[in-house]
Amino acid sequence: MSSMALEVKNLESWYGESHILHGVNFAVRDGEVVTLLGRNGAGRSTILKTILGMTSRRKGVINVFGVETVDLPTYQIARLGIGYCPEERGIFGSLDAQENLLLPPKVSSGGMELEEIYEMFPNLYERRNSPGTRLSGGEQQMLAMARILRTGAKLLLLDEITEGLAPVIVEKLGEVVTKLRNKGFTIVLVEQNFRFAAELADRHYVVESGLIVEVVERADLKAKAEVLNGYLGV
Amino acid sequence: MKSFKFWLFLAILAVAIAAPFFAYPIFLMKILCFALFAAAFNLLLGYTGLLSFGHAAFFGGAGYCAGYLMRDMGVGPGGAIILGVLFAAALGALIGGLAIRRQGIYFSMITLALAQMFYFICLQAPASGGEDGFQGIPRGELFGLIDLQADLNLYYCVLATVLAGFLFISRIISSPFGQILKAIKENEPRAISLGYNVNRFKFLVFILSAALAGLAGAVQALVLGFETLTDVHWSMSGLVILMTLVGGVGTLAGPFVGSLVIVLLEHRVGEIGNFLAQITGVNWFNSLGESVTIVTGLIFIFCVMAFRRGLVGIFTKKQ
Amino acid sequence: ADPSAVKIGFITDISGLYSDIDGQGGLEAIKMAIADFGGTVLGKKIEVVSADHQNKADIAASKTREWIDQDGVTVVFGGTNSGTALATSKVAAEKKRIYINNGAGTSALTNEQCTPYTIHYTYDTVALANGSAKGMMDKGLKTWYFLTADYAFGYALEKDATNVINASGGKVLGTSKHPLNASDFSSYLLQAQASKAQVLGLANAGGDTINSVKAANEFGITKTMKIAGLLVFITDVHAIGIQNAQGLLATEAWYWDQNDQTRKFAKRFFEKMKRMPTMVQAGNYSSTMTYLNAVKAAGTSDSDKVMQQLRKVKINDMFTKNGYIRKDGTMVHDMYLFEVKTPSEVKSPWDYYKLVATVPGEKAFAPEAYSQCGNK
Amino acid sequence: MEIFGLSISALLSQLLLGLVNGSFYAILSLGLAVIFGLLNVINFSHGAMFMLGAIVTWMAGQYFGINYWVMLILAPIVVGLIGIVIERLLLRHLYKLDHLYGLLLTFGLTLFIEGVLRSIYGASGLSYSAPDALRGATDLGFMVLPNYRAWVVFASLTVCFATWYVIEKTSIGAYLRAGTENPTLVQAFGVNFPLMTTLTYGFGVALAAFSGVLAAPIIQVSPLMGSNLIIVVFAVVVIGGMGSIMGSIVTGLGLGLVEGLTKVFYPEASSTVVFAIMVIVLLFRPAGLFGREK
Amino acid sequence: MSLPETILETIGLGKSFKGFSAVTDVNLKVARGAIHALIGPNGAGKTTCFNLLTKFLEPSSGQILFNGVDITSEAPALIARRGIIRSFQISAVFPHLTVLENVRVALQRELGTEFYFWRSGDSLNVLNDRALELLHEVGLEEFAHEQTLNLAYGRKRALEIATTLAMEPELMLLDEPTQGMGHEDVERVTELIDRVAKGRTILMVEHNMKVVASIADRITVLQRGAVLAEGSYQEVSKNPLVVEAYMGSHGGDNL
Numbered sequence A: 001m002s003s004m005a006l007e008v009k010n011l012e013s014w015y016g017e018s019h020i021l022h023g024v025n026f027a028v029r030d031g032e033v034v035t036l037l038g039r040n041g042a043g044r045s046t047i048l049k050t051i052l053g054m055t056s057r058r059k060g061v062i063n064v065f066g067v068e069t070v071d072l073p074t075y076q077i078a079r080l081g082i083g084y085c086p087e088e089r090g091i092f093g094s095l096d097a098q099e100n101l102l103l104p105p106k107v108s109s110g111g112m113e114l115e116e117i118y119e120m121f122p123n124l125y126e127r128r129n130s131p132g133t134r135l136s137g138g139e140q141q142m143l144a145m146a147r148i149l150r151t152g153a154k155l156l157l158l159d160e161i162t163e164g165l166a167p168v169i170v171e172k173l174g175e176v177v178t179k180l181r182n183k184g185f186t187i188v189l190v191e192q193n194f195r196f197a198a199e200l201a202d203r204h205y206v207v208e209s210g211l212i213v214e215v216v217e218r219a220d221l222k223a224k225a226e227v228l229n230g231y232l233g234v
Numbered sequence B: 001m002k003s004f005k006f007w008l009f010l011a012i013l014a015v016a017i018a019a020p021f022f023a024y025p026i027f028l029m030k031i032l033c034f035a036l037f038a039a040a041f042n043l044l045l046g047y048t049g050l051l052s053f054g055h056a057a058f059f060g061g062a063g064y065c066a067g068y069l070m071r072d073m074g075v076g077p078g079g080a081i082i083l084g085v086l087f088a089a090a091l092g093a094l095i096g097g098l099a100i101r102r103q104g105i106y107f108s109m110i111t112l113a114l115a116q117m118f119y120f121i122c123l124q125a126p127a128s129g130g131e132d133g134f135q136g137i138p139r140g141e142l143f144g145l146i147d148l149q150a151d152l153n154l155y156y157c158v159l160a161t162v163l164a165g166f167l168f169i170s171r172i173i174s175s176p177f178g179q180i181l182k183a184i185k186e187n188e189p190r191a192i193s194l195g196y197n198v199n200r201f202k203f204l205v206f207i208l209s210a211a212l213a214g215l216a217g218a219v220q221a222l223v224l225g226f227e228t229l230t231d232v233h234w235s236m237s238g239l240v241i242l243m244t245l246v247g248g249v250g251t252l253a254g255p256f257v258g259s260l261v262i263v264l265l266e267h268r269v270g271e272i273g274n275f276l277a278q279i280t281g282v283n284w285f286n287s288l289g290e291s292v293t294i295v296t297g298l299i300f301i302f303c304v305m306a307f308r309r310g311l312v313g314i315f316t317k318k319q
Numbered sequence C: 001a002d003p004s005a006v007k008i009g010f011i012t013d014i015s016g017l018y019s020d021i022d023g024q025g026g027l028e029a030i031k032m033a034i035a036d037f038g039g040t041v042l043g044k045k046i047e048v049v050s051a052d053h054q055n056k057a058d059i060a061a062s063k064t065r066e067w068i069d070q071d072g073v074t075v076v077f078g079g080t081n082s083g084t085a086l087a088t089s090k091v092a093a094e095k096k097r098i099y100i101n102n103g104a105g106t107s108a109l110t111n112e113q114c115t116p117y118t119i120h121y122t123y124d125t126v127a128l129a130n131g132s133a134k135g136m137m138d139k140g141l142k143t144w145y146f147l148t149a150d151y152a153f154g155y156a157l158e159k160d161a162t163n164v165i166n167a168s169g170g171k172v173l174g175t176s177k178h179p180l181n182a183s184d185f186s187s188y189l190l191q192a193q194a195s196k197a198q199v200l201g202l203a204n205a206g207g208d209t210i211n212s213v214k215a216a217n218e219f220g221i222t223k224t225m226k227i228a229g230l231l232v233f234i235t236d237v238h239a240i241g242i243q244n245a246q247g248l249l250a251t252e253a254w255y256w257d258q259n260d261q262t263r264k265f266a267k268r269f270f271e272k273m274k275r276m277p278t279m280v281q282a283g284n285y286s287s288t289m290t291y292l293n294a295v296k297a298a299g300t301s302d303s304d305k306v307m308q309q310l311r312k313v314k315i316n317d318m319f320t321k322n323g324y325i326r327k328d329g330t331m332v333h334d335m336y337l338f339e340v341k342t343p344s345e346v347k348s349p350w351d352y353y354k355l356v357a358t359v360p361g362e363k364a365f366a367p368e369a370y371s372q373c374g375n376k
Numbered sequence D: 001m002e003i004f005g006l007s008i009s010a011l012l013s014q015l016l017l018g019l020v021n022g023s024f025y026a027i028l029s030l031g032l033a034v035i036f037g038l039l040n041v042i043n044f045s046h047g048a049m050f051m052l053g054a055i056v057t058w059m060a061g062q063y064f065g066i067n068y069w070v071m072l073i074l075a076p077i078v079v080g081l082i083g084i085v086i087e088r089l090l091l092r093h094l095y096k097l098d099h100l101y102g103l104l105l106t107f108g109l110t111l112f113i114e115g116v117l118r119s120i121y122g123a124s125g126l127s128y129s130a131p132d133a134l135r136g137a138t139d140l141g142f143m144v145l146p147n148y149r150a151w152v153v154f155a156s157l158t159v160c161f162a163t164w165y166v167i168e169k170t171s172i173g174a175y176l177r178a179g180t181e182n183p184t185l186v187q188a189f190g191v192n193f194p195l196m197t198t199l200t201y202g203f204g205v206a207l208a209a210f211s212g213v214l215a216a217p218i219i220q221v222s223p224l225m226g227s228n229l230i231i232v233v234f235a236v237v238v239i240g241g242m243g244s245i246m247g248s249i250v251t252g253l254g255l256g257l258v259e260g261l262t263k264v265f266y267p268e269a270s271s272t273v274v275f276a277i278m279v280i281v282l283l284f285r286p287a288g289l290f291g292r293e294k
Numbered sequence E: 001m002s003l004p005e006t007i008l009e010t011i012g013l014g015k016s017f018k019g020f021s022a023v024t025d026v027n028l029k030v031a032r033g034a035i036h037a038l039i040g041p042n043g044a045g046k047t048t049c050f051n052l053l054t055k056f057l058e059p060s061s062g063q064i065l066f067n068g069v070d071i072t073s074e075a076p077a078l079i080a081r082r083g084i085i086r087s088f089q090i091s092a093v094f095p096h097l098t099v100l101e102n103v104r105v106a107l108q109r110e111l112g113t114e115f116y117f118w119r120s121g122d123s124l125n126v127l128n129d130r131a132l133e134l135l136h137e138v139g140l141e142e143f144a145h146e147q148t149l150n151l152a153y154g155r156k157r158a159l160e161i162a163t164t165l166a167m168e169p170e171l172m173l174l175d176e177p178t179q180g181m182g183h184e185d186v187e188r189v190t191e192l193i194d195r196v197a198k199g200r201t202i203l204m205v206e207h208n209m210k211v212v213a214s215i216a217d218r219i220t221v222l223q224r225g226a227v228l229a230e231g232s233y234q235e236v237s238k239n240p241l242v243v244e245a246y247m248g249s250h251g252g253d254n255l
């Protein structure tokens, strides 16, 4: 089965007056893992936010599991089966860690169980009764990732999930993503950590100034190393 | 651009100097006092990010204090105003000293609470005259030189005072001190980590703002010849917020425009209503005079919904 | 100004707390008086301007100033709220224009802050307190407990009433001071009840009076004590509702159902305003008439001459019999102590009062001898 | 036996009265706390909504002959609907801005609503009496307690605790609390937050209206009846901790008691005691008695 | 008088939150002039340590000595004025000031005119050159007059470092200075830190092992609030405990 999970055509987006995306095109098939790479400020996070309708204005075509979503409100888009892990983490201080974890409503069946998640992130189990924002930076990052695994969302938009995490945890996250991928999740990953991304993704998109300027298939990685280096300085 | 502002300022000044020959001096003086009051308030809200809901205490408090000194202690208007300002500053130190330790809405609520306590003190104190108001404040002579009985003399003295207040505020805003205030408004923990004791800054600016509000109040008491509970009631604190909001928060000209609009409205709503009825033919406008609160409420709603940058904001372009 | 023209300024609370007592109704009363007078005086049309002072003294004062200077207003009628009244009175005196107040309580208008041009027409706190206290004492109710609003107005009422009570052998057993605009009176009422006094004197006004009466009923205090409202308007009784208000004693200067004259006026007023006039609105009518008559008699609207004339006449109209204006500006007239009827006694809407006692003007108002007013 | 010159029975009765008032504060401040805690709006028009509750009740009785008991349910619904309209048309657009704007908008609304009703019904008030079933009083031995007051305590406490349960113990409550901090993110999880905020505002306002109905028989029903109360209720919410549900309930009751005692021992201070307590509490517990520090 | 060899020392430093102890008995010695890295798994207590050192949190136990002086009981602003300046883990800038003004706020303190509300704002222009110099160092020169709000995340971090540098700190505490930056930026900032470290001392928390390996003179590894190991990168990275708890199989070198 290889229908489209996400299809983005000529996507434009604005924050207030500033025009950030200028016509982004890309598509992700069911079960694929793709990354969005680019410099700071290139607009990668904005792509994810725009898909969910979280910028002030947008234009173009966004198909999520075959449903056209440009005119839908955020919550309805999310209910199509999207799990979003924002770059600023978005942990709720008025809820404790466990409440944070249980917060996102289930959007379909097949989400992970609480025990499974705690097993994956033992730190969270230990701190489950602390107010969310009292967790350490890295713990908050784990929590943000963990809470969308429960919901049964099949399309995950992950923004810089390795940021600020200890190398051991990054390694573990790599395993998690691999596992999710094997389970059939579709994942769009925004990453700075190229090494991390390279091992996981089927395809890489390079974003610059609100446009996709390069597509690199997994197989072509070696061949295009030079090009990538030019864009990213790897 | 700068020279444009300068010419604009001169033009306004010229209008202000000529105004008493065309309009009521007392009415104009009231606008000036409220403008200074709103500017003092804006120093806190617009430039430091502190919403005080108790500024009426300084305005009215200084008015009562100066009035008492002039009527019952025989102090001249100059001295009484200075002492009134000092009183407001001291009250500001007291209220500010307690309030600045808390942030955001808690700050607003503490100022409201303390000002409310001050209101009840004014209400109950025999010296204030309660509901009768503190009446019969004599105008006297300014430093034994200028006879303030004449409205025109008084007007120019008030204009000079208010102008000085305005210039002082604009200096504070652009001063090194003002720069730190902006930084505190933007990100307080960062300002602390850069070694600034933010509470001291807030304390100082609170006192400055209270003192300037006091100056406005004391001058107003002199102008009107009485001081009443209206000036210390919380609705006065609400009114000064409205003036600032209508004019434009965080702008220099905003408070002036705002006070002009609000004072005009308070005094002229009936006439405005009749005028509207005449030009539109809608009879309902004639009854506007009975409904100042309705109109004020609508303006509030309108400003908040459509006009958040205030009247001044509409005419100045976005950067 | 042209001394033959008459232009009336009317400034009162039109949109606030006291607007029912005076407000639009007050303006209507003045207009009725002008119409009844014939609409012209000394061959000129009589005009009225009005404004809402929103209970702010500065607005009252500056409006008045402007009217006198710009519009050539010859007389200013002022309404409720003492602060605005005193401020307006000062401005009027400074400009040598007559100021007639209906509705402010403060006796300072004709006492320490009197002016040669100020007339206090309907009532003042002294008359109210005296009226209540005298009336009750005469009925043999001698021990009192006061519920007093904690500011100058409340103190003044309580003090004046206490003087009368002490002078005629009564006793004040206690006082509870309550904050202005309180919503709950039950704890004061329990204290009052415990004092075992015969009369509960309410030295407060408006919402405070209404809330205290409502609570007094709930706690059954009306069964053991008589409640005397020192300042109660018929609109307050209306707001309390007859069920709760019955038995309440109220001092008023005027009531619509006193005689044919009052009923006639009230009926015409009711047709226009859909409610019965208060004593203040009646006062507005009467004082306007009195003023216009004085202008006519003096043949000029010059303030000094009109004042002279005003001090000469006896006032006999729907408002009072044999009233007169004293040198200090007090209009001396009878005050009445009413008791609110029981629901079964009420025959028609607004039929609230039965007369308990009449306190002659000389006894109700403060003796001129004690006044600190300079122009007595 | 006497304590501070007051007999035990007098003291007990004063405490009981304090509790009655406290339950009023509790339910009023609860509505404010719900709206602030969940929508981050300082609802200045709460007093006006309280007043609307009472006036709607009066109107229904006057024009349609609908009785008190029906209005106890109907008035909150009517006023809640008004609240929903206000939220949809106006408040909605202000959530992203500073608290200040919500406060100012509702302040303006208060002036407007009060002004309109005053121009229709006047300022002196409308008469409304308790339903027959609740007239009369019960002798408790140390005092005579009017039945209506007992009913007020019962009704408001029941509503208070039901509200507390929903917000603190159910998942709807969790969405609301999370939405306060970051509404866009909560929507990104698939929660229809706009609808929830609308309903929450409607509910908070309905609570105010409910207390208005409760108050109608015992205090002056007039367009301005809410404005005197609102400042004190604000103080209650702040002392309890802005947005803390339990805090506003407990503080409401507690302050009723303290205020009651002040009325006995030092009545001059009874109007200021709440504010004094507020200042002291905030100095020692910056987020209020039950608030969470941010 | 020569200054002591150890610029910062903690003795038995501890902090617990409602029974949970985030930091226990940490004895840290930071040598003058060194770049000292504090690493450890997430939640080990690194940020908490920083918070204790700058008094954003009150220590539950222990002492902090700066240049031999006990500063345990001093207020945050005073500590900053002693020369201990920190950056935040989560970006901290003044969003509505321009980039230049951001730096100037930090530079302003040395003028000593911060309370002069009567002095003209032009008196601050003397700081512009120095501010631009600092912005140049972090590559933000061209954004000098931009509103800080409009900068991308990585650039805000760079600005924060510039601001911190402006304080001429004797001891600089950097909490994950390269977090969220692209590769070029990481390299530039690493270089920058190395450069500015001359003549001052740096204590930094960093998860990027490449950065740590290239510039840190000494490393302390925290785990569960306590010191697990200490030494040079070579020593620490070979320590099996550290590998297990923190570095993982790639030796932390995941870039």
Ligand SMILES: Nc1ncnc2c1ncn2[C@@H]1O[C@H](COP(=O)(O)OP(=O)(O)OP(=O)(O)O)[C@@H](O)[C@H]1O
Pocket (backbone or CB within 6 Å): A015, A018, A020, A038, A039, A040, A041, A042, A043, A044, A045, A046, A047, A087, E149, E150, E151, E152, E153, E154, E155, E180
């Ligand atoms: N809320 C906002 N308002 C206005 N402009 C914004 C906002 N958020 C981001 N921008 C601007 O949009 C552009 C793209 O930002 P985006 O966050 O998508 O970048 P990014 O590729 O994710 O980079 P980073 O590595 O910094 O996260 C930047 O120039 C940024 O300044």
Ligand SMILES: Nc1ncnc2c1ncn2[C@@H]1O[C@H](COP(=O)(O)OP(=O)(O)OP(=O)(O)O)[C@@H](O)[C@H]1O
Pocket (backbone or CB within 6 Å): A127, A130, A134, A135, A136, A137, A138, A139, A164, E017, E020, E021, E022, E040, E041, E042, E043, E044, E045, E046, E047, E048, E049
């Ligand atoms: N104010 C607080 N209240 C309760 N617990 C806290 C508080 N601050 C920190 N903690 C807990 O203390 C532990 C240490 O936190 P800290 O922020 O110091 O970790 P860290 O070493 O900086 O981790 P990271 O690398 O993930 O940022 C964490 O488990 C955190 O949950």
Ligand SMILES: [Mg+2]
Pocket (backbone or CB within 6 Å): A044, A045, A046, A087, E153
């Ligand atoms: Mg990003």
Ligand SMILES: [Mg+2]
Pocket (backbone or CB within 6 Å): A136, A137, A138, E046, E047, E048, E089
């Ligand atoms: Mg950390």
